[in-house]
Amino acid sequence: MAPKPRVIYWFRTDLRLHDSPAFKAALDLQPEVLYPIWTWDPHYVYRARVGPNRWQFLIDCQNDVSSSLTKLNKKQKLHVIREAPQTVLPKLFKLWKISHLVFEKDTDAYARERDEEVRKLAEKAGVKVIIKVGRTLYDPDEVVKVNGGPTMSMNAVQKAADQLGEPTKPIPAPKSLPDPGPTDLSSLSPDTPSQTPDFNAPQRTSGKDQSYTSLSGPKKDFAVPTLSELGIPEATSPHRGGESKALKTLESIAKDEKYTATFSKPASAPTDFEPQSTTLLSPHLHFGSLSVREFWWRVHSITESYSKNKKSGPPASSMPTNLPGQLLFREMYFAAQAALGYNFAQESGNKVCRFIDWHLQSTHTVHPKHGNLLNGSYTVDSEDAEIWFRRWKSGTTGFPWIDALMRQLRAEGWIHHLGRHAVACFLTRGGCYVHWERGAEVFEEWLLDHETACNTGNWMWLSCTAFFAQFYRCYSPIAFPKKWDPKGEFVRRYVPELKDFDAKYIYEPAKAPIADQKKWGCLIKGDGGGESEEGELKVYPKPMFDFGERREACIAGMKAAYGIGMYGNDKRVKDGSWREVFEDERDGGGEVKEAAGGELKETGLDGHGDWVGGEEKANGDGEAKGRGKGRGGGKRKADGEADTGKEEEDGEQEATNSPQAKGKKKQGTLDSHVGKKKAKR
Numbered sequence: 140m141a142p143k144p145r146v147i148y149w150f151r152t153d154l155r156l157h158d159s160p161a162f163k164a165a166l167d168l169q170p171e172v173l174y175p176i177w178t179w180d181p182h183y184v185y186r187a188r189v190g191p192n193r194w195q196f197l198i199d200c201q202n203d204v205s206s207s208l209t210k211l212n213k214k215q216k217l218h219v220i221r222e223a224p225q226t227v228l229p230k231l232f233k234l235w236k237i238s239h240l241v242f243e244k245d246t247d248a249y250a251r252e253r254d255e256e257v258r259k260l261a262e263k264a265g266v267k268v269i270i271k272v273g274r275t276l277y278d279p280d281e282v283v284k285v286n287g288g289p290t291m292s293m294n295a296v297q298k299a300a301d302q303l304g305e306p307t308k309p310i311p312a313p314k315s316l317p318d319p320g321p322t323d324l325s326s327l328s329p330d331t332p333s334q335t336p337d338f339n340a341p342q343r344t345s346g347k348d349q350s351y352t353s354l355s356g357p358k359k360d361f362a363v364p365t366l367s368e369l370g371i372p373e374a375t376s377p378h379r380g381g382e383s384k385a386l387k388t389l390e391s392i393a394k395d396e397k398y399t400a401t402f403s404k405p406a407s408a409p410t411d412f413e414p415q416s417t418t419l420l421s422p423h424l425h426f427g428s429l430s431v432r433e434f435w436w437r438v439h440s441i442t443e444s445y446s447k448n449k450k451s452g453p454p455a456s457s458m459p460t461n462l463p464g465q466l467l468f469r470e471m472y473f474a475a476q477a478a479l480g481y482n483f484a485q486e487s488g489n490k491v492c493r494f495i496d497w498h499l500q501s502t503h504t505v506h507p508k509h510g511n512l513l514n515g516s517y518t519v520d521s522e523d524a525e526i527w528f529r530r531w532k533s534g535t536t537g538f539p540w541i542d543a544l545m546r547q548l549r550a551e552g553w554i555h556h557l558g559r560h561a562v563a564c565f566l567t568r569g570g571c572y573v574h575w576e577r578g579a580e581v582f583e584e585w586l587l588d589h590e591t592a593c594n595t596g597n598w599m600w601l602s603c604t605a606f607f608a609q610f611y612r613c614y615s616p617i618a619f620p621k622k623w624d625p626k627g628e629f630v631r632r633y634v635p636e637l638k639d640f641d642a643k644y645i646y647e648p649a650k651a652p653i654a655d656q657k658k659w660g661c662l663i664k665g666d667g668g669g670e671s672e673e674g675e676l677k678v679y680p681k682p683m684f685d686f687g688e689r690r691e692a693c694i695a696g697m698k699a700a701y702g703i704g705m706y707g708n709d710k711r712v713k714d715g716s717w718r719e720v721f722e723d724e725r726d727g728g729g730e731v732k733e734a735a736g737g738e739l740k741e742t743g744l745d746g747h748g749d750w751v752g753g754e755e756k757a758n759g760d761g762e763a764k765g766r767g768k769g770r771g772g773g774k775r776k777a778d779g780e781a782d783t784g785k786e787e788e789d790g791e792q793e794a795t796n797s798p799q800a801k802g803k804k805k806q807g808t809l810d811s812h813v814g815k816k817k818a819k820r
Contacts, residue, residue, distance in 0.1 A: 143171035149242035158309035158430035161271040170322035178224040181332035188584035192552035197376035203381030279477035290474035307639035343370030387428035400445035409555035410624035421588035471598035489707035497574035498524035535667025537682035543633035552587035569613035725807035
């Protein structure tokens, strides 16, 4: 009689027991022993930007799934083993006499390489590897096969879905578990990872990371590391992780049939808080504490039931703005990344990303296999742009709507989808003309739901470098929030200096008379880098630039870049000769500057992910045509607000797939916005 399997189940982006195809595959082996493990991978500990809030969310998810394992078998738990999987798994194969290794498929660039290396090590050790899809509705590689390349539109996603069929129905959580075998690791010699470079060093306020002092933890009990061990300060977000919380939240949403069935992303208010207007389940999808298939089928069945039984009230929403549609946007980004690997997460080498002569361009290190990869440095070609970027990140731009969003993001690890659109547009093509990679790095650090595929995809979308092209549609930091929140309650919550300002001035406090500023307890002065108080008065900065002028300059720069038509895989991008093609109006050549405090490093070389949903209304890339090298112009509105047309009501205007529309209708609109007068970017 053949011996029963001895199985390691390797948890990664699937911290749940419900609807886990990979975990079911492990149990279907009917193993003699089962070791549920998590390897504390130094790549994510040191090489990925992770702030306190996402660390805490991960720890919550790990502790919750460990507790669930123990409920099914008192001898079981999540065994967190503090070493890189590439070095520790071969040791465990031998020590525990493992016959099978089972895990969920991960198509992120680093994860692919890691998993292939582990697969080869397992094969060498005589261990059979079983891999199952569970992170997405569809296998991203299968979507790529159907589309013949990167998936760059919702039409392409829906086409693939039609061919691949409906997502597989979710499966129930197990009701029992086999025991683990012996777990003493004292005979193993640990491979202690290098902590250099440590992208999270600025976060470690209580000293260096101490999470690798022992393979099984300081108490030899395989416990989940604490923030204290990581040297990370306490989280400030009210949003917590774990499968139990995710399922409870989903249940609460499902009980509100009307909300679930009629949900439409563009109609949800970005200014709502306590509670927010959306589900806030995206972090759970990222960490796998909620199955994407469970979410899909739950809302799908509710929507069908609502449509069938509705006698009055609003109709059910439809693709792609409804909840299932938002999940398909996530599928789109995962399939785009799966086709392009490391290059998808950066401009250089990225064949789908338009090259724009942004300020604060990244520098790169040549990788022997992958070519130019981001190295954590960037060129400061404009001191103004560097200041604008720093003020954007710190929430001191002098535009209350932008500052409120950035402060919410830093404190809570989450902002609404349209809020993300607003700050991304403002930093890139709608104000600062700063490289989207700078913003993506900040989001990587602060977002609870950061996934490289979604984060990168959305930053390219909002910067109009891929997926979307109507760069002349910009979010006004004044008119757009007024539509949703005319009284400015959101700003009062997150920019408390302005809490007593009259609604007339809440989005433009610099226009308030000095006497009123004093009466309302806050002076509008300075650049946000000085004192926050003056006597008994608070201080809030003046706007860091004239938005109307900056918007016009950005549109002019975008028009010129679109006219040149260069993409990230152009050899001129790699060798730097793009500067000879673009009319370079910057002062000097700039200097290579290491990001202060290690804040900007190697963006997107790993994957942990971000926005569920892209631009809701677009069905294709919506190319905007515009030849010429003009740098600005156009008539600016007297009040400094951008005339953004329909975008102020609905977000980015719908893109079209019609070549005729691309070449005629959009050209006319673009030319009406951009004049012949040159302006400094």
